Amino acid sequence: MSDTDEGSTGRRVNWRLVLLALFTLLGTGIFVALLTLQMRSTEQRDVALARQAHTYEVIIRATTLSGQIGRAEAALGRYVVSGDTRIGQQYSEEWRKASDQIDRLSSMTADNMVQRRQIDSLREAFQRRGDELAETAAYSVHHRNADALGKFYAVSESAALRDLSNRLTRIIDHERVLLVQRSQALAASNQHASQVTQTLAGFGIVIVLGAIILGWLTVQAISDRAASDAEASGERARAAELEQAVSEATERLRAEAREREETEAQLRQAQKMEAVGQLTGGIAHDFNNMLAVVLGGLELAKRHLRNGGKDAQRHIENAMEGANRAAALTRRLLAFSRSEPVLPEAVAPDALVSGMSDLLDRTLGDGIAITTRADSDGWTIWVDRHQLENAILNLAVNARDAMDGRGDLTIATGAVTLERNRIGRLAAGDYATIAVTDTGTGMTPQVLERVFEPFFTTKPAGKGTGLGLSQIFGFTRQSGGDVEIRSAPGEGTTVTLYLPRHLGDALPASGKIESDLETPEHAFDILVVEDDPRVLAATVGALTELGHRPVGCDDPQKAADLLKAMESLDLVLSDVLMPGQTGPEMVAALGDRIAGTPVLFVTGFAGEIDAAQFGRHPVLRKPFTLAGLQHAVDEAVRARHETQLHADGAT
Template identity: 35%
Template sequence: MSNTQVDSLPSPHRIALLTTDNALIGRLQASGLVPNLIVVSSVAAMDTAIQTLKPDAIFLTALSDSESLTYLIRTLHPRLSRRRIVALSHSDDSEDVVACLRCGADDFFSLRDPSQFLLRLERILNNLRSGTPRRSMDTRFKTLADSAPALVWITDETGSFIHFNRPWLEFTGRSFDTEINHGWFQGLPAEDRDRFRKAFGDCFQKRDPFRLDFRLRRHDGLYRWITCQGIPHYEEDGVFTGYIGSGLDVSDQHEAETLLAYRAITQAALAGFGRYALSQHTIQEIKQEATRLLCDTLQLDYSEVLLFDPMDSDQLVPMFTSGLPNGFQHGPMTAGEARISGDNHLRLDDDAGIFPGRENHAALNVRSALAAPINNGVRIVGFLTGLSTEQRSFGREAFDVLQALVTTISTVHQRNLAELALQESETKLLQSQKMEAVGQLAGGVAHDFNNLLTAVRCYGDMLHDELTEIAPQLKARTSEILKATARASSLTRQLLAFSRKQVLQPEVLDMNGVIADLRDLVRSLLSENVTLDVTFLPEDSCFEADRNQIDQVVLNLCLNARDAMPQNGVLSLIIQGLEVTGANTHQLAPGNYVQLTVRDTGIGMDATVKSQLFQPFFTTKPVGRGTGLGLATCAVIVKNCNGFITFESAPGKGTSFHLFLPRIDSARAQFFLESEQYTLTGKERLLIVEDDEAIRHITQAILESLGYKVTVLNGSVEALKFYQDNPDSVFDLLLSDVIMPEMNGLELARHIQAHFQPGLRPMFMSGYLGDTATVQAVADYNLPFLEKPFTMDSLARKVRETLDSPPVSLPLEG
């Protein structure tokens, strides 16, 4: 500093300097800033100077190792009243500075940097000249800092921390001596320490204000988040003296912000998982994604989906995993009581005894875990588990994430079940629509087609009989015609039986007789390399059923057997008696049964075919070779007879079908069989009403050949006109078609009985009865009925049977 500057800053204060450093004395005297300098070299001399000369400030340097600065300050401090003590030293070590200030020095003057000597001396003298009560201000500042709710700290110009207020020390639980300088850094986590040093150092070098967040260990050992703000401090003359700052415990706010951020991230992840589950992903892919997301969201080591073993419901099987070591082999895992945990969450600490998959925890070093059940809407099917190798206490947030994942998985399970149920319903609906279509087809075709078949069959029968005498060599050809019409008749019967548009006419049949009658026909249907083997029951094998339907069942099973033996083989028809006395594999009620076995040595069936065998429209035959209705129709017919049908088959080992029909006792069977032994001819007067010309002609020809007097009318309108013109006409039997224009056969018979001939016996014939009400009326009133296509023999028998039975009166409508 120039002389002008020195002279302009005279100091009226008396400065007492305790030192043996002559160079320092010279520098002070040469500066011209301390004209009233009192120099002493011992503590005793300083005592005398204090008492007699009353200096305003005391400057000290160390005199020796034993009379160090701190020693001198502690010695002189009690004697100085309000005088200032300035420690001077050639050291700028922060620990020396702090030690001097703690012993009572008001300021520390480093002599190490000569360029700063005059500047710092000038600042100290200015403070003395302004009369600033430094000690008083420091005391008040410290009192204020100690009463503040913040954690206050101060550094010197070197960056050493020289002061911490009382709240800071209470927060950390450490002493002032431990915290000063950089000792408080030990309260920072190791991972935060270097980061704070660097950030604070950068700001300190630039003299920038700063705000830093860091974790500081509290007295209870917990780390709390501190928001710390610091600003550089300058004296009035602009000299930088260090930083002063404060910190606030913002852990609650930080945790709240962290929780909000975590929730936002979690909700976004769960929303993404929901979209993933709703897109075109399989349930397996969804479960795998759930394990990954659970690990990532909750920062777990492992996650697994454990499902109940379908072969052992007490065992769990790991199906989907995340984080497990490559090649890790699970041991057996029991479900135990976890299966009945309902919707409760499981925590390893609370539910160690029933926690799913606990048998493998030791091998994975699992210390904490959580789990929740996966429900498919019907039952618990497994668990989603999260595993950690650290000791953790899972809170509500963790279980909310877990529950959201299992809820989504469970929803997908339920959706899949609903889709399967919907598919099943759609299949059933489609099936019912097919059945309705079959019924419509049967109704549309059967009436006209059966009329045609009736004419062909009956004329064929007549031609076959006539050729026996005049051209026996042609009988083989007419036999083929009759076989073809029989197969065509069987097809229409299948359609009608399956759509339940048939009128059943149960009668007592002997299975021996049925098979005997069909044996030649069956043999003619087989190829030459297939042998027919028939085993009859040595005694009566009687049961009650519709003959046409039983023939249909037997022929259908025989045709299927033939198709199963394209090369060669044996078709066996075996009749047996069976007595059921208790529980059995076929679920038959106790009693006696007639058992018919149809066995072939053909190609057999696999499990897939067997599972669909009786389903309508299922067929293994090429297009055009099978309708898929044969076996389904057989099952319906047998069930309508209160019977049961079973089968056994294996690929390459042939197939056996077993029919079980309730057996009728011998006495009852004999009565019915004997009652059928009567003549088929007669002389009664018959009225035939039929709107099909071919049927009118062939029916009239057959009945007249049997001796009956026959009148034929074309439909119900012509029949009503006939009775109106001939009201006194009397007939023994009305044989009427059911389906006719204007008025059906039942209505016609009812009208004739009500207005013209009350005692007239009605008999009906049809290839299709139309609506269900007509079928029900025929069954309810036990009306004589002949199904088209019929044969000469079946027509003759039914007419004779009706004439020999009491007349049936139809009730009036309404």
């Protein structure tokens, strides 16, 4: 071979090397370009997937909020029907969780101006709906079950509920529109990546030498696609594992919630037992003193009667005074436990506050200096005496706790003339006031906004139920008045009750039973219904002593038969709580057979009886004296007679 041939071969070889290097560079460039574009497409797809997932999460969060609100309202419905405070606390907790859901939803949509406005509107609608439901819960807290049920049905289709539902629907619809847009963006990104890959593959076929590079690129693309599919499959597996983990965590949280509810119920029961133990110690001391007066007086009277002494009457009067004090204390206990019906009467605030001095001294202890001022100008109010005493006692105990057992407590009555809406929603007019002022720690504006909410309390766990101020608020509103609280941190607190002025003379306190006995004007035929044989015998004996003609009945279901045997009937005197039938149920069952006949209920404990069931019939509280019984019988007959005369005149 000549030198010329060898040079030609070398040049051919060099050209091949150059072409191979060129092809290699072109292939490498195409591979790098394809890899770069593929990475960008993957990033765009990941961004689109993340946005799509975020949209799904917002929709799920909004749906969860709707369910949370539904569960809260369902719990409120059960609370209204059952009156169980544990269910009321469940409602409060569910509603708080719904508020937390709105906060999370607001945080998730912070980057979306449209959704931010929607969330703000949703929060306003949620607050309005919460105010409606809180008012319904307040009725149940004050044992106004009929009002609570009526209010619950009234707000079940309220404008606030519709607005809340519409706001949620708008948020979900907006996210669904975003979901469609982001799904389209994801599909467009995938399509764009596919088009880029096809274009580069075709360009490689034209430029790169033959099918080897194209095949290599194809194999590489297939490998990348297989890796992407494997990655997607792995993501689905991880999502399934995450869903399983969330399900298990949810079940654990539910179990923990049930366990916490059971623990809280046990704690509340323990608190009740502790409160009963603390209360019975002081009450037992007072009762022992009163019983000592009763037993000692009766023993001395017995000895004087046997020996012909002259002081028997004085000792009997001392024993009756002790018994009257014990009866008054029992009534205070029943009112404190909310076991007596609402029985309003004309009350003088000055005399009531003055009469509570001993009770407040024993309750609050020596560390509290109590000052009372009477500035109501002799005005009277129309309220349930025992519930008002209970409200003042609760305010005094709250003040003692705020002062940590040491400080000055002032209870002042007053008289004021208000303009309309000057205090809350009160109408213009005259109002008597009772203000309780302490020198305690005071309250922040945030606490003042929530003090009347049921179950809200600032006391440590186990120290309060959060029902005290809400009960006082409900009692005052029920009596036609309102409550004002003024407080600041470090400056103490003043709680003022505004109660409408009543134009009438105040009645004496129920504990002061008349003892002077006058001859009755008329003798009546009276049906006496009482299941306790000893009380029945005593009542029949007392009526006989007063000159009446009583007929005893030890079973309310026998009353109808006894009525047939009676020639005339002037009055039905009945106990309230009896086996088989209550007194009001018996009166309702007799119907026309006692139409126009006066009814007098006698009770020492009304339990769950609603005061409305008494049907405007008078109520005589046990124990009673002969004078008290005579007065109640005469008043019951006289009131019925006047009612009939008024009806005949109207006709």
